Amino acid sequence: MIGILGAGAFGTALAVALGREGPVMLWGRSGAGARLPGVVLPENVTVTANCADLARAQTVLLAVPAQALAGVLATHGWLNGRALVACCKGVDLASGLGPTGLIARACPAAIPAILTGPSFATDIARGLPTALTLACADDAAGAALQQQLSTAALRLYRTTDVTGAELGGALKNVVAIAAGVVIGAGLGDSARAALMTRGYAEMVRLAQALGAQAETLAGLSGFGDLVLTCTSDQSRNFRYGRALGAGEPFDTAITVEGVATARAVTALAARHDIDMPLAVMVAALTLGQITLPEAIQALLSRPLKQE
Numbered sequence: 336m337i338g339i340l341g342a343g344a345f346g347t348a349l350a351v352a353l354g355r356e357g358p359v360m361l362w363g364r365s366g367a368g369a370r371l372p373g374v375v376l377p378e379n380v381t382v383t384a385n386c387a388d389l390a391r392a393q394t395v396l397l398a399v400p401a402q403a404l405a406g407v408l409a410t411h412g413w414l415n416g417r418a419l420v421a422c423c424k425g426v427d428l429a430s431g432l433g434p435t436g437l438i439a440r441a442c443p444a445a446i447p448a449i450l451t452g453p454s455f456a457t458d459i460a461r462g463l464p465t466a467l468t469l470a471c472a473d474d475a476a477g478a479a480l481q482q483q484l485s486t487a488a489l490r491l492y493r494t495t496d497v498t499g500a501e502l503g504g505a506l507k508n509v510v511a512i513a514a515g516v517v518i519g520a521g522l523g524d525s526a527r528a529a530l531m532t533r534g535y536a537e538m539v540r541l542a543q544a545l546g547a548q549a550e551t552l553a554g555l556s557g558f559g560d561l562v563l564t565c566t567s568d569q570s571r572n573f574r575y576g577r578a579l580g581a582g583e584p585f586d587t588a589i590t591v592e593g594v595a596t597a598r599a600v601t602a603l604a605a606r607h608d609i610d611m612p613l614a615v616m617v618a619a620l621t622l623g624q625i626t627l628p629e630a631i632q633a634l635l636s637r638p639l640k641q642e
């Protein structure tokens with residue numbers, strides 16, 4: 336049995352996909368499916384109101400937003416000792432840790448892993464083909480999780496480069512906000528392509544400085560997810576940035592992981608002396624520290640240099 340903690344859009348979608356193949360126990364604090372309307376859960380999926388029911392699962396997927404993960408791990412001590420697969424994308428603002436770092440800190444006896452890569456919850460729930468990265472530092476444990484969590488339509492590729500996989504997923508959201516700003520402000524598709532490319536360079540720069548392999552960033556969890564998130568209206572990060580660029584309001588109840596991550600990454604980049612102008616711009620814009628014209632002017636007036 337696979338346990339899923341968090342019944343938002345992604346937790347529910349994973350329950351649907353995995354429940355087509357075997358038993359799944361899904362717990363959410365406000366019921367399942369609320370964020371994925373119209374989805375029918377397979378018979379194999381048991382929705383429980385009692386989180387303790389998940390303790391029967393040796394593998395638990397943690398499908399809550401990145402900024403909620405530390406609190407969840409602190410609340411649910413029984414998670415220790417299990418294979419814990421983070422299904423969120425972000426850097427924790429309070430600690431600067433990624434999801435697996437948070438797991439290792441709170442649950443030292445757990446096997447930390449992360450599931451990340453290009454995928455929209457609705458696509459997964461509809462059974463459309465999806466390829467994701469399963470990253471686990473322990474390759475044998477990662478191989479077991481890869482088998483357990485792959486389905487006919489949901490194909491998992493495996494890596495031991497956890498840092499690369501989780502930073503790719505976290506940073507692409509920041510670039511997607513910037514890409515949305517570019518489109519919302521009417522700067523055009525060419526500018527978006529330039530921004531995505533320079534954003535990717537930024538992603539690789541920080542990830543390598545923190546010990547990741549550049550090849551991981553070129554894979555599903557980095558480049559793949561960057562392309563999806565910067566170019567699809569389905570992305571909440573992209574839509575949020577587009578509203579920002581157009582000067583329109585955006586529903587604050589919607590999960591937009593890139594906002595907090597831009598702030599966390601700005602601090603990380605400063606600590607490691609890494610140049611990350613896009614992340615800094617997104618953080619400043621979302622904090623209201625600079626205006627949109629100032630942000631655009633700052634990026635366009637950077638010194639000309641070698642690519």
Ligand SMILES: NC(=O)c1ccc[n+]([C@@H]2O[C@H](COP(=O)([O-])OP(=O)(O)OC[C@H]3O[C@@H](n4cnc5c(N)ncnc54)[C@H](O)[C@@H]3O)[C@@H](O)[C@H]2O)c1
Pocket residue numbers: 341342343344345346363364365370398399400401403406407422423424425454455456457589590592
């Ligand atoms: N939606 C997608 O298409 C998608 C795809 C891939 C990855 N993800 C990632 O999945 C993560 C979750 O996103 P989502 O789309 O499911 O968001 P969501 O807003 O749809 O759902 C988040 C869920 O987390 C729950 N939650 C928040 N804090 C909690 C807490 N302290 N304890 C228990 N539950 C808590 C909320 O009640 C909600 O049900 C994000 O990091 C996101 O990047 C989402």
Ligand SMILES: O=P(O)(O)OC[C@H](O)CO
Pocket residue numbers: 424452453454455508511560563564569570571572573590591592
């Ligand atoms: O809707 P977003 O922007 O959170 O993106 C969802 C997934 O991360 C896309 O892979």
